[in-house]
Amino acid sequence: AQSVTQLDSQVPVFEEAPVELRCNYSSSVSVYLFWYVQYPNQGLQLLLKYLSGSTLVESINGFEAEFNKSQTSFHLRKPSVHISDTAEYFCAVGDMDTGRRALTFGSGTRLQVQP
């Protein structure tokens, strides 16, 4: 069984400040890791993913996440946020070792960027 914990339900931050959204997971098998972003009343969009190789992955809009196997974490960071980054962010894990293809999601973190 897998589980994903996003400890912070809401993160308020001022524009141009740095931000970190935390994600920890639990799994008995090797995992893929994803961050998805959801804007109000929309579906989920993939922000970035870790499959293998370099533990630091980056998105095109300045977000990055680092896979830490020993701490079973995949925290999302951005050095300087914009108002447009206001959204809900979901961490998810997929099962690398078995045929199971369902993703397990965390409960989400609402990022609120204030001017």
Next chain:
Amino acid sequence: NAGVMQNPRHLVRRRGQEARLRCSPMKGHSHVYWYRQLPEEGLKFMVYLQKENIIDESGMPKERFSAEFPKEGPSILRIQQVVRGDSAAYFCASSPLDRLGGDEQFFGPGTRLTVL
């Protein structure tokens, strides 16, 4: 290249009615997933289908819910005799046959079901 299509976007039903939610996967994708998002919660997996086959329904409620993905046409999530607790956003996702993308799933805009 159209993304995952879902309709209707909003659906209102009275208790006891049936709800039918439709999902057309991205072109070239043969796997479809349904997730439910209750208010203020994350997405919960319901069912995973390939054409004409249910592969994993471990997240489906045992009663009133069913899903299909016929050889032709969209995938359908059907909820019979809806209750207020079924009010949620239902998201469909699709993925290609191979696993090269690490099971990355592409999501539709969702259907927001409201049960009165």
